[in-house]
Amino acid sequence: MRFSGFRVIAEALTGHKGWKPLWRNPDPQPAYDYVIVGGGGHGLATAYYLAKTFRKARIAVLEKGWLGSGNIGRNTTIIRSNYLLPGNEPFYEFSMKLWEGLEQEFNFNAMVSQRGILNLIHTDGQRDAYRRRGNAMLLAGADAELLNRDQVREMAPFLNFDNARFPIKGGLVQRRAGTARHDGVAWGYARGADLHGVDLIQNCEVTGFRIENGRVLGVETSRGYIGAGKVGVAVAGNSSRVMAMAGMRLPIENHVLQAFVSEGLKPLIPGVITFGAGHFYVSQSDKGGLVFGGDIDGYNSYAQRGNLPVIEDVAEGGMALMPMIGRARLLRAWGGIMDMSMDGTPIIDKTPVGGLYLNAGWCYGGFKATPASGYAFAHLLATGQTHDTTRFMRLDRFERGYVIDEKGMGAQPNLH
Amino acid sequence: MLIPHPLLGPRDAQEFTYLGDASLLNRPDGMAEGALAAFCDYVYLRDNPAGVHRELWFHEQGDRSWLVVTRNTVTHEILGAELARDVALRRQK
Numbered sequence: 001m002r003f004s005g006f007r008v009i010a011e012a013l014t015g016h017k018g019w020k021p022l023w024r025n026p027d028p029q030p031a032y033d034y035v036i037v038g039g040g041g042h043g044l045a046t047a048y049y050l051a052k053t054f055r056k057a058r059i060a061v062l063e064k065g066w067l068g069s070g071n072i073g074r075n076t077t078i079i080r081s082n083y084l085l086p087g088n089e090p091f092y093e094f095s096m097k098l099w100e101g102l103e104q105e106f107n108f109n110a111m112v113s114q115r116g117i118l119n120l121i122h123t124d125g126q127r128d129a130y131r132r133r134g135n136a137m138l139l140a141g142a143d144a145e146l147l148n149r150d151q152v153r154e155m156a157p158f159l160n161f162d163n164a165r166f167p168i169k170g171g172l173v174q175r176r177a178g179t180a181r182h183d184g185v186a187w188g189y190a191r192g193a194d195l196h197g198v199d200l201i202q203n204c205e206v207t208g209f210r211i212e213n214g215r216v217l218g219v220e221t222s223r224g225y226i227g228a229g230k231v232g233v234a235v236a237g238n239s240s241r242v243m244a245m246a247g248m249r250l251p252i253e254n255h256v257l258q259a260f261v262s263e264g265l266k267p268l269i270p271g272v273i274t275f276g277a278g279h280f281y282v283s284q285s286d287k288g289g290l291v292f293g294g295d296i297d298g299y300n301s302y303a304q305r306g307n308l309p310v311i312e313d314v315a316e317g318g319m320a321l322m323p324m325i326g327r328a329r330l331l332r333a334w335g336g337i338m339d340m341s342m343d344g345t346p347i348i349d350k351t352p353v354g355g356l357y358l359n360a361g362w363c364y365g366g367f368k369a370t371p372a373s374g375y376a377f378a379h380l381l382a383t384g385q386t387h388d389t390t391r392f393m394r395l396d397r398f399e400r401g402y403v404i405d406e407k408g409m410g411a412q413p414n415l416h
Numbered sequence: 417m418l419i420p421h422p423l424l425g426p427r428d429a430q431e432f433t434y435l436g437d438a439s440l441l442n443r444p445d446g447m448a449e450g451a452l453a454a455f456c457d458y459v460y461l462r463d464n465p466a467g468v469h470r471e472l473w474f475h476e477q478g479d480r481s482w483l484v485v486t487r488n489t490v491t492h493e494i495l496g497a498e499l500a501r502d503v504a505l506r507r508q509k
Contacts, residue, residue: 238466240462240463240464240465241464241465241466249457249461249463250461250462250464251462252462252464253436253437253464254464254466254489298433298434299429299434299487300436300437300464300469300471300489301489301492302466302489303489303490303491307417307429307492309429309430342459342460398456398459398460399453399460411459413436413462
């Protein structure tokens, strides 16, 4: 079933009787060539690219709840490629390019909206840092533009330019960045994977790995044993728990990150805006709600909810940046569980266990990475070789001393 | 979250800063055999459990003592707190 404008009109005229479920709901087979653990954005994207781009094989995605029930449905939907380090920026720019063709690629409306991201500058030192970042982005083929104060004012006149402590002195803008409909991304990949023969198995929790002679043979699940040629784990938020079943300890702590949405307002915010003096970022959804967030709560957590001090901190950031936000009423707040890696950068790599591969440690940044993460992980699973854009995102980079420390803050699990 | 400080009674968690797993008290011996691997584990790897977790909190805006707090990471329920000093001294015995 292909989606098209013609199809929508035809269905409208015939009482919408022709729509069908987007994917099958199969029972697990005894064995597959590839088993992907985790039916979130990254797992579904991995299955999609594995089935469509890399090879025809028997592929299953195992999901303990329902598809897209984790962080793909709990994020603030921002897509961007404004990173600095050579270990990161080419990967995120690859992801940005996949976003740009995503809807045509999987024939599903993911509502990719390239309204730009504006990172505000408040000091001369910050301008130097952003100029450097912008140049790094240009070198990786991304777009970046340094704006002066007047240009920022033209773009977002409602900002508090003359804040006594944090006056706005300019901004770094990436115009190709923006937002996407997060659930739509999961559904689009799920439907695409299903159309290419992937079994999407829901309510199927992995409870253990069967490992013999250092090689994985399959997974124990709540729906019985499933044999597997190769197993890819993409369960950010629970990576440590799942990999502990394979006897591994990871350089990851799990923390809760909160996000917020206001009541629906008229179109107000052009794209995404980030405060450069505190941790606050805001965009506006297509329904009109202001979607915003800030820091993680800062303690280990598996509870998908946070506490009030961080809500207060985020609200203060918002008030400092755009005082009019104080007139909007908060509609909802929620929390998601982040894989906070020890250098702020993800891991896409093989593991010491043969046939077992890991995709983890996404910190705040997993949503924008969904297409490239899926593509690179599928590449790794299919070929055994690391995709060119993820060759630095190795699991052993910590012991080898090659951390990718975007913030330059050393080993701690509270980085971006 | 309220942390039951052993000296000061219940204090708002906002007064504290968080460091992480209480196993960070067990700093490896840098001169010992295999110190490199031990330090790699110490600096980077975590148990990261879902459930009861012993962790270090610093009473930065209070008496500046380090506490070992026992907390459930699934529910945020705090089960107890003791001075990290006492924990470390007990371990030396």
